[in-house]
């Protein structure tokens with residue numbers, strides 16, 4: 001378990017990529033600004049992040065044409081900094097890492113957390129902080145997993161994969177600042193399509209991130225139905241009788 005003396009728990013920064021356009025959501029504005037129970041999605045996420053134990057500061061990567069972020073209440077928190085993000089998630093994360101590396105030592109632990117994951121719970125953050133220096137939250141697969149191949153105009157099953165070793169990557173993903181910046185830069189030069197999260201860049205460089213099992217409620221708000229699920233969970237947690245819930 002973590003303790004007040006845990007060096008990671010008391011000395012880490014968070015990077016929040018929030019420069020996406022939310023194509024799969026299909027809304028008339030980027031999904032991070034869609035309302036969820038009276039507040040925007042990103043406001044829920046940042047309010048959650050701000051109460052993680054011992055967080056030193058937060059760098060949010062926002063889109064070049066974003067005019068909304070500065071109007072948020074949480075944007076007034078002096079621990080919250082912004083940078084301009086890039087074309088892909090990895091470019092946005094790298095912009096934040098570049099900003100941070102001019103201000104913090106290379107060994108500073110960094111947790112990268114999607115703006116689109118408002119519901120990560122604090123117990124899972126504690127588990128991640130207590131894990132190996134290179135680690136991520138993830139969810140063990142709970143459905144039967146099929147590998148497909150294309151056949152004429154259809155997808156057909158190639159094989160059923162053994163589910164015991166399948167995990168779905170979530171965020172936060174944790175690594176030391178200097179290392180993460182180096183592997184992300186290198187990965188983006190060598191194989192940008194393969195870099196869909198921080199762990200993939202670390203893996204390409206030969207590291208083996210620890211998988212920390214996390215709650216299903218830490219899903220990424222991606223499609224319209226996810227907004228309804230997120231609202232339901234926010235309401236559930238807000239009700240007094242469920243306030244200690246791990247859901």
Ligand SMILES: Nc1ccn([C@@H]2O[C@H](COP(=O)(O)OP(=O)(O)OP(=O)(O)O)[C@@H](O)[C@H]2O)c(=O)n1
Nearest residue numbers: 017018019020021022023024087088092115116
């Ligand atoms: N160029 C980008 C693309 C994505 N993100 C952020 O990365 C997180 C995870 O990405 P995803 O859920 O895929 O968001 P979008 O890219 O906005 O969604 P879509 O792929 O449907 O367009 C989100 O918080 C998103 O804002 C980012 O900072 N910069």
Ligand SMILES: C[C@](O)(CO)[C@H](O)COP(=O)(O)O
Nearest residue numbers: 089114169170171196197220
């Ligand atoms: C980082 C991530 O959230 C892990 O699941 C994910 O890879 C980013 O989202 P995308 O949908 O792949 O853009």
